[in-house]
Amino acid sequence: MNGQLSQRARAAAVALWQVVVIGMVWMTAGWLIWMGVMRNQPEWYRCCWGSQMDWDAMQTVVVCFFGLWKLMLFAMVLAALWLTLWSRRLKRIA
Secondary structure (H helix, E strand, C coil), X not given: CHHHHHHHHHHHHHHHHHHHHHHHHHHHHHHHHHHHHHHHXXXXXXXXXXXXXXXXXXXXXXXXXXXXXXXXXXXXXXXXXXXXXXXXXXXHHC
């Protein structure tokens, strides 16, 4: 029973590590794109957010979004680390 549980926990840990890597790549790409947008500040992009939004408000929203995204990734890293260590311990017991 412990062997099966160990395999499932290991598979979950590997899947979670893959999700973390994909999330980090997405976040990095999104941040680089946002830096390019902030450098050029195209008018059409501001119109997509609504005519009442100014660049300072847009920047605040985006920084808060990426901050929350980093916190979520940090929680997933902790969960993946815990799953990895737990699966190793189960493997030793079995």
